[in-house]
Amino acid sequence: MKVIQVGIGGMGNAWLNAVNRSEVVQFAGFVEINEEISAAQVAAYDLDPATIYKSLPEALDALGSVDGVINVTPPQFHKAVTLTALDAGIPVLTEKPLAGTLDDAQAMLAKAEETGILLTVAQNYRCSALARTVKQVLADGQLGAVGAVDVRFFKGPHFGGFREEMPHPLIIDMAIHHFDMLRYFLDSSPATLYAHSWNPSWSWFGGDASAAVNMSFQNGIVANYTGSWCSQGIETPWNAHWRFDCENGVLSVEDDAITIQTLGGEKQPIELLSVERQGQDFLLHNFYEAVMNGQPTIAPAQDNIHTVEMVFAIVNACDTGQVIKLG
Numbered sequence: 001m002k003v004i005q006v007g008i009g010g011m012g013n014a015w016l017n018a019v020n021r022s023e024v025v026q027f028a029g030f031v032e033i034n035e036e037i038s039a040a041q042v043a044a045y046d047l048d049p050a051t052i053y054k055s056l057p058e059a060l061d062a063l064g065s066v067d068g069v070i071n072v073t074p075p076q077f078h079k080a081v082t083l084t085a086l087d088a089g090i091p092v093l094t095e096k097p098l099a100g101t102l103d104d105a106q107a108m109l110a111k112a113e114e115t116g117i118l119l120t121v122a123q124n125y126r127c128s129a130l131a132r133t134v135k136q137v138l139a140d141g142q143l144g145a146v147g148a149v150d151v152r153f154f155k156g157p158h159f160g161g162f163r164e165e166m167p168h169p170l171i172i173d174m175a176i177h178h179f180d181m182l183r184y185f186l187d188s189s190p191a192t193l194y195a196h197s198w199n200p201s202w203s204w205f206g207g208d209a210s211a212a213v214n215m216s217f218q219n220g221i222v223a224n225y226t227g228s229w230c231s232q233g234i235e236t237p238w239n240a241h242w243r244f245d246c247e248n249g250v251l252s253v254e255d256d257a258i259t260i261q262t263l264g265g266e267k268q269p270i271e272l273l274s275v276e277r278q279g280q281d282f283l284l285h286n287f288y289e290a291v292m293n294g295q296p297t298i299a300p301a302q303d304n305i306h307t308v309e310m311v312f313a314i315v316n317a318c319d320t321g322q323v324i325k326l327g
């Protein structure tokens, strides 16, 4: 399978490495608008400079048809890159968020539906060994029905770049992973939610870096999310800390370790599933299997649109102070 990667700086490194590790996916070429980044990546990855183009249409003109596009540009460019690829009949694996706005995401989904071409999203957190183990323990029935979920996320990264300028960086760029995990774990989407966001006095982000969200899911489960991207210590892992209060016990995830306790029983550590691939390796192989062998992907746009709707409903709740009802 031959792919073009659009955007080779930043998170593009993870995809350059994933394709280089893959036995079944190879690069046909790259698109990068920043010449300094192109030069640095040519040196770091031994790329042929003649295969790096300035735009996707230019790359497609030069390379002819390819089997897939991996889009690793910042969110505001996701729509243009995706529409170009889908119009050319080329499947797209795009980084999260599907788009920087709900309108863009809906336009991208509409194009995927109109063309019948695959558009799938890199929600890598839902395909980690940790997430897949939690999902399996919840599904195996010993804890009974989930009643409530509590999610806590605290980190203080200094990224620079678009995240420090965008509105709601925590919610749109980071917590989207945790919200998507909630949808994955609970097999449901929120029916109503309310939320509050704020920017601590010491924040280095322009938009609100902290938020608290309360969500009632369509299947009756209630979830609370508290997070900050300008925490000054005692950080949680990127996966966050989780507590599932269930009918017959509790499942907890602390520091990437899973513990359960059933009614009257002892606390019991749960070993992570042994998985062949996770992260970008999983997503890339999942994309390959979808394009070449017609298999389903883990986060197609048709499903992921509900994660995007959830994220922008939370933004709306923060901006208006209203309780938001989702369709």
Ligand SMILES: NC(=O)c1ccc[n+]([C@@H]2O[C@H](COP(=O)([O-])OP(=O)(O)OC[C@H]3O[C@@H](n4cnc5c(N)ncnc54)[C@H](O)[C@@H]3O)[C@@H](O)[C@H]2O)c1
Pocket: 006, 007, 008, 009, 010, 011, 012, 031, 032, 033, 034, 037, 054, 055, 072, 073, 074, 075, 077, 095, 096, 097, 122, 123, 124, 161, 162, 173
């Ligand atoms: N899944 C994850 O865990 C994860 C982690 C980090 C970033 N991301 C996502 O990856 C995407 C990129 O984020 P980043 O941190 O790498 O951003 P970045 O700004 O560090 O890098 C983006 C790269 O794309 C290039 N670029 C920008 N516009 C372009 C265009 N129109 N055509 C070609 N190249 C273009 C830039 O020059 C740069 O090299 C975002 O959607 C972000 O949310 C996902």
